[in-house]
Amino acid sequence: MSFPRLLRRAAATALACALPVSAGAATITVYYGDDDGFGVGKFATGEVIDPLTSQADGSDAPLTDTRLIADDCGVIACAAPPFAPTGGFPVFSTEGVVTFARLTMRMGAFDRGPNPFDGPNRLVLDGLAVPDQFFTYFSSLDTNEVRVVNYVLPQEFFPLLADGTVSLAGTHISNDTASGSFQVDMIALTITSEPPPPPADVPPPAPMALMASALGLLGLTALRRPRRARAQVRAQVSAQGAAQGRAQARARRDGGR
Ligand SMILES: [Ca+2]
Ligand SMILES: [Ca+2]
Numbered sequence: 001m002s003f004p005r006l007l008r009r010a011a012a013t014a015l016a017c018a019l020p021v022s023a024g025a026a027t028i029t030v031y032y033g034d035d036d037g038f039g040v041g042k043f044a045t046g047e048v049i050d051p052l053t054s055q056a057d058g059s060d061a062p063l064t065d066t067r068l069i070a071d072d073c074g075v076i077a078c079a080a081p082p083f084a085p086t087g088g089f090p091v092f093s094t095e096g097v098v099t100f101a102r103l104t105m106r107m108g109a110f111d112r113g114p115n116p117f118d119g120p121n122r123l124v125l126d127g128l129a130v131p132d133q134f135f136t137y138f139s140s141l142d143t144n145e146v147r148v149v150n151y152v153l154p155q156e157f158f159p160l161l162a163d164g165t166v167s168l169a170g171t172h173i174s175n176d177t178a179s180g181s182f183q184v185d186m187i188a189l190t191i192t193s194e195p196p197p198p199p200a201d202v203p204p205p206a207p208m209a210l211m212a213s214a215l216g217l218l219g220l221t222a223l224r225r226p227r228r229a230r231a232q233v234r235a236q237v238s239a240q241g242a243a244q245g246r247a248q249a250r251a252r253r254d255g256g257r
């Protein structure tokens with residue numbers, strides 16, 4: 001990896017670390033393209049490139065670091081294709097719940113123009129189109145300027161990113177008609193995720209439930225006490241009645257003699 005590229009990765013890591021995330025969160029960045037500034041440096045917005053000179057080699061993602069152009073080149077035959085990314089980002093892993101995602105794209109000498117020949121420029125992640133607003137942030141000036149766009153993705157993308165695979169597709173992203181050549185350095189996804197919360201413990205009995213249970217026990221005890229007392233009274237009454245009956249019988253026998 002070249003020294004400038006190392007510096008770029010270090011800066012990206014520092015930026016990721018500066019994001020306002022909670023403890024335990026993890027941030028990763030995955031690339032389509034090699035983040036080497038069109039193979040010849042030229043990273044920052046405001047720098048210029050020669051869009052006619054391709055720096056692509058066998059290691060570059062398809063259609064990056066190479067000369068691209070509009071579908072319709074006016075009176076001049078198109079000497080290069082437009083940008084049509086296919087495939088996907090490298091497989092990655094997240095910590096669980098995705099809480100933030102940012103799409104970054106670096107293009108040089110790109111003129112999105114008011115009326116691209118092949119319709120609106122569009123990128124599609126896992127089948128979901130990035131809002132058209134993304135491309136409005138690119139310059140519409142017909143210059144060789146390098147422009148980097150960072151776009152925070154809406155939350156509906158988060159579930160698509162959590163599985164660690166993201167397919168990439170797009171329309172034929174092209175310069176405005178007769179706007180000359182342009183190049184794409186890279187597209188990047190920066191994803192912040194957080195571990196899922198630990199499983200909840202079995203909740204202890206609520207105080208009110210404990211109190212009701214205790215009251216129930218007390219009530220049963222209180223009910224049992226009168227029942228025993230009534231049974232004892234009935235037994236005593238029955239014994240007394242039997243004794244009286246025997247005494248009366250003896251009195252009648254004695255009176256009859
Ligand atoms: Ca390259
Ligand atoms: Ca996915």
Ligand SMILES: [Ca+2]
Pocket residue numbers: 033034035036037038039064065184185186
């Ligand atoms: Ca590149």
